[in-house]
Amino acid sequence: MQFIQQFINGVHVGSIYALIALGYTMVYGIVKLINFAHGEIMMLGAYVGFFAIGLWGLPFPLALLVAMVFSALLGVVIERIAYKPLRNAPRISALITAIGMSLLLQNIALVLFGPDPQKMPAVISKEAIHLGSIQISYLTIVTLVLAVGFMILLELFIKRTKTGKAMRAVSQDKAASTLMGIDVNRIISVTFAIGSALGALGGVLYAVAYPQVEPYMGIMPGLKAFVAAVLGGIGSIPGAMIGGFILGIMESLTKGYISSQWSDAVVFGVLILVLLIKPSGLLGKNTREKV
């Protein structure tokens, strides 16, 4: 029974990691950049959700929407001002810029909101469904439904729509995409917007679960989501989803059966193992193109 309970908790937090991991993997897929500011985009999205609920009194779905739109715009602006000028620069320059952006956003949050954690209002009933000795909270259900729902939407968007297909084309070959008439800059913006909006969704759900917001809240989930993306195969969208769930479940089982203190060590140990055994990740691409 305890196993199933821990497993459910893992699925809950894993779905949040998966949402955040999607932002890393989509951005990596399209501009080959690890956007280290993604955790902060998620954090700021969580703050916007926090204000929308606590200050402006918006209902939860609307607050989510506002947070997602905010982060989408933030992601697009960051790409335009910080990453786009470095698109043809050495990879390491863009990576360092991303780390700088991450620190900058943390400090902006620190100045604007102060260092103390603020309590997230309980927007979702604390009640739980009891199945024998197993409890599934409404929050877990809401989180899962939202996470999986948006993943399905994302998958449909990418597989079925013209813009979604163009995103895949751009991630494979920018020059060839341009020759199809695709505006590569626009597609990159769309990718940052979607990835950042999903990050904000993850951020608000994370804030509701813990339940607080603070300027450093993006760091650990951001890192774990990054590990999830690498575990699934960075650049692979289903990989990020699966990686997020696996990571959440592993973390939760470690907390339940070994110790809470070990859970982060296990998570990062997994990253090292994956990189050693299968550097391209579970669903990573290893294809060669014919010449």
Added chain:
Amino acid sequence: MLQVRDLHVYYDKIHAIKGVDFDVKPGEIVSLIGANGAGKTTILHTISGILKPTEGFVKFQGENISSVPAHRIVYMGMAHVPEGRRIFAQMTVLENLQMGAFTRKDTVQIRRDMEKIFTRFPRLKERMSQLAGTLSGGEQQMLAMGRALMSNPTLILLDEPSMGLAPILVDQIFSIIEDIKAMGTTVLLVEQNATRALSIADRAYVLETGKVVMAGDAKELLANTDIKSAYLGG
């Protein structure tokens, strides 16, 4: 259709194209030939807007397109089949063709054009839902040409379409190029296989280290002994 005047293109400090002039008239097949590194690919990239000239200009259908973003030029009716095919390996054959029609909104006509492509390239139809990266080299070239034709271009730029293909496939590619011309699309053809290119072209320009060194009627160039010794291995 296309006018190139006093074109200069640099890669940083490397002066790759040093003042090139040429024209392509509607309905023609014009061939650019020249040895490796002569600047053929660079010229095509400059025409389709991927590279920008430092001097000179490219006019397409009377409009100076030297500073038009590359993706907008596709909307004006120019398609470019790049060197090395550059198909989207992780997408299906069908999706590649759909990307070729990215600039278009006329879904009914797109479907009709897709059928035409499938009639011309039956292999692509058989492999419609296969990932493009799993196609053979020849099939990939067919796909790259089919994809470009899906934009319904008035001018198509072909960069070494016969490169690395078996002789039978080379024949097929050249007959497709003649078909493209017959359908009313103007062709600018870059080829290493100069004999074959000259035999289907109307006119040709010979490039050497970023300059046009000879120009004229394709048949005359084919007969020219200097060209033979320099480019046709004779």
